Amino acid sequence: MAEWDIRKLQILRTLRERGTVTATAEALHMTPSAVSQQLANLADRLGVPLLEAHGRRVRLTDAARLVLTHAEAVFEQLERADAALAAYARGEAGEVRVGAFSTAVPALVVPAVRALREAHPGVTVRIREAEAAAAYDLLAAGDVDLALSLAAEAPSAADPRFTRVPLLTDPLDLALPPDHPLATAPAPTLTDLAAEPWIFGGSGPWSDITRRACETAGFSPHQGHSASGWTAILAMVEAGMGVALIPRMAAAPRTGVVMRDLGPAGPVRHVTAAVRRGGETGRAVTRVLEALREAAAAPGHPGGHPAPRS
Secondary structure, eight states: OOOOOHHHHHHHHHHHHHOSHHHHHHHHTOOHHHHHHHHHHHHHHHTSOOEEEETTEEEEOHHHHHHHHHHHHHHHHHHHHHHHHHHHHTTSSEEEEEEEOTTHIIIIIHHHHHHHHHHOTTEEEEEEEOOHHHHHHHHHHTSOSEEEEEGGGSOOTTOTTEEEEEEEEEEEEEEEOTTSTTTTOSSOOSGGGTTSEEEEOSSSHHHHHHHHHHHHTTOOOEEEEEOOSHHHHHHHHHTTSOBEEEEGGGOOOOTTOEEEOOOTTSOEEEEEEEEETTGGGOHHHHHHHHHHHHHHHSTTOSSOEEOOOO
16 A cells, blocks of 8 residues: 655645746745655655656646545545634534523523524534432543532532533422412411422432421422422422422423412522543533523523522
8 A cells, every 4th residue: 555645745746736846835834845855755665656757847747637636525624624623622523511400401401502503503512411410420530521510519629630610509499289379478487388298309408408498498498299390390399299399490380380489588509510630621511511501591581590600
């Protein structure tokens, strides 16, 4: 198999375009002798003559023209590669793998992906749904490039492996059956519901969040039913089987459930993004983080307040 050399092929191509060795040398900032030497070396490597005398000048042989016909496809592909690398360096191209908990996918990640398609179509996002704590395991293992989780489930901000980026403060609203006495009360509180059966998961982050919110309000919630999916929880609330706390950005409209805002002093959860330390300097990752911040700050976002930029 012939030994191809891109640089020498470029010299041959320039000679075809400029016509003389001297003009080729000027265009490539070389000496004429260096041009002749490089082309002689290429001919030896390929095993065919590339130049022939034509009066006081040289011209390309049929073999040289054949070589350049095939080399053009290589040059075209290299141009494409240069353009792709330049776009990558500008943050206009690249793939970012995002691990996100379930409610963050429709509320934050999908709007961010839609915005990126418009503004930076060369940036591709691959989503992997993962529980809040598991997202950090995926990030540490290199299986995702960016993790979305709850701050309560995240490693310490002092963890040297990660850089954390606050995204959103999401209020927890009270879900009540429509005929509940507090469904139309002027300012319901968690304490008003201390004796009610509560619906939340048997373990995991949502169980911890519900228990912590109720205990902060001064009581330990009685778990009437256990469920981890919002659809199941809301269905049971609608049936009058109990009450629940629902994060605002997870609450899909449901005619048979009344959602009550617990006010500025009500419980919240904090949504945060994280990358491996140093990963925040990657241009494509930066684009995704910007899109997530914009999704969190968008008017009409179902969640609460976007976190301030650090």
